[in-house]
Amino acid sequence: MSQLPATSLQDIIGHAKEYGFVFPSSEIYDGLQAVYDYGQNGVELKNNLKAAWWKAMTQLNDNIVGIDASIFMHPLTWKASGHVDGFNDPMIDNKDSKKRYRADQLLEGKAEQYEAEGQPEKAKALLAEMGRLLSAEDLNGVRELIITENIKCAVSGTTNWTEVRQFNLMFSTQVGSVAEDSSLIYLRPETAQGIFVNFLNVQKSGRMKVPFGIAQIGKAFRNEIVARQFIFRMREFEQMEMQFFIRPGTEMAWYETWKETRLKFHKAIGLPAEKLKFHDHEKLAHYANAAVDIEYEFPFGFREMEGIHSRTDFDLKNHQELSKKKQQYFDSELDENGKPFGNYIPYVVETSVGADRLFLATFCNAYTVETVGEGENEKQRTFLKLHPALAPFKAAVLPLVKKDGLAEKAQAIANSLKSSFRTTYDDGAAIGKRYTRQDLIGTPFCIVIDYQTMEDDTVTIRHRDTMEQERVAISELKEKIGYEVAVERILEAI
Template identity: 60%
Template sequence: FRNEIVARQFIFRMREFEQMEMQFFVKPGTELDWFKKWKEIRLKWHKALGFGDASYRYHDHDKLAHYANAATDIEFLMPFGFKEVEGIHSRTNFDLSQHEKFSGKSIKYFDPELNESYTPYVIETSIGVDRMFLSIMSASYCEEQLENGESRVVLKLPAALAPVKLAVMPLVKKDGLPEKAREIIDSLKFHFHCQYDEKDSIGKRYRRQDAIGTPYCVTIDHQTLEDNCVTLRNRDTMQQERVAISELNNIIADRVSITSLLKTLQ
């Protein structure tokens, strides 16, 4: 997408990288209000990922490009310090007026409320795809010492971004537990990405799922065959709760969906 002269700090600065950009068109004279609004919205979106408010800050620009009247960066606390992950800029009408100038075509917007035409101003947000990946991975990776003296590697990915949402595990590979586990996974696999795991002890299976960032694990035991309930384990807290199989889909879907994350921005 764009060349960098010096590549450094792993994938933070590469010779070729990718960005996601949005151009938001506004009425002239309202651009600074919209700039302020988009600053707040974008920071709120970053914070919704759950890495803590202290991990983010604004860096407002004192020196502006000749076409801009406001600019700021959202910076994230990387392992090597606060670094920019997203830029927000008020670009006035420079972009559209340049298109109009060199194309020779009028691209003014007719505002029916004002009954007049004008060249819209632009608020731009631009987020680095590679930098977001780096920030999420570096903030998610943890090595924890547990109370029993053991340690675990856990990838505390935001549940909405975790590739595997749920692991389903029979406590043992006999007595009808694998069949019940398969039945559960067959009913859930159409709603989110699940894994089935029956190899090794339940503790080792939990550790494997922790390491790849799976937010929830379900264990099927002998009592499941009697009461149709399973043990649901939370990756981050390692707390376990007994829930009905009939409620699993609703519980997991609500906790891992991008929709639930986006609702926090309202």
């Protein structure tokens, strides 16, 4: 048995659509660019990922609670956060092809080319210069750097570039029943601000003591200049964020703690260590004094999956100034001089992971094509090697044949397991084809009911990854499979 070379993104996209994981949105109308729908199996996998993250945050940590804030927020929220004035991407067009690009992504692509050519120092220098220019808002310098590096348009093959302009990524709309009286509001571009404006509500109602965290899962919206690479970069996406409120001066220790904790989570759900790495930011966001990405090696290279940021007191301080309402915490704990820490605006360490990017990383990692058998019996086998706790279905119940009472027995077994974990029943086609169907959607266990079952109440469990089979009593199924597919198997590895 041997595993074949890595697959392409097109293989992933094709499999996701064919087996009910991800569909292009409104496809019958030729779709909408960079918007996707999760199918019947995709929504289960995504929900399982979100549940694992939620439990890892709120169940494993006594000092982290969750909220669900509104998508619509007062427009001054985004003024205070800096999004109105500074939530921009550098945009550049090629005059010959009329194709639009993000200037920073062009330069990052060139840096990746240098890396692939064995010139890591050249790549590092290019990224550092790009970071310096963007930090200084020297857009003409960014254009000159693109030209100096001889970066060409992928369509026209020319370097005939326009000037670089800033493009605000927020979607705007109006609220109000009459257009003339309506107010401009925004679809939230991130979920973090819903946490910040509820900081004191949660702290006081929950009697929370610093350090404590607030977690949230929710939709966000960004009018991306270049949306690409399947569900990696979309205009409507879902974030899983946790803001951890701490004493000023302790932020770097907590920053390091959350870096390692979040890396453990990704390994616990089955992502291999060699496909994960930290990438420190060359250019820090306006709110951060430290920032790092956890990157995963997608078919198109290492890309950001999660960000850990030390946001200082930027957000709460700005909301306090603009709202004129104090966002302070009274700390009654004693310092080294025996005095209470008193009132202060907490600092924040943020962990922010894209649910869609985590889904894509998990799906890419699980997609497995291997050669089985030898000689004339050699063939390719495709399956999704998902962590059992994440699989859309945990078990499939399959009668060997539909006669002699086997189907009824199998149906009864399936019904007895449904209250414990998600189970499917399948009696169509030969048993080998049914195994293949379950492999392709990642079902970890197939339970086969045969004639021996009718005699001694035992069944055969077929394991997805190894294709090995074992005989088990029906009375043991719920406990045996239930243990393997429980989210606790993920949590205990963090």
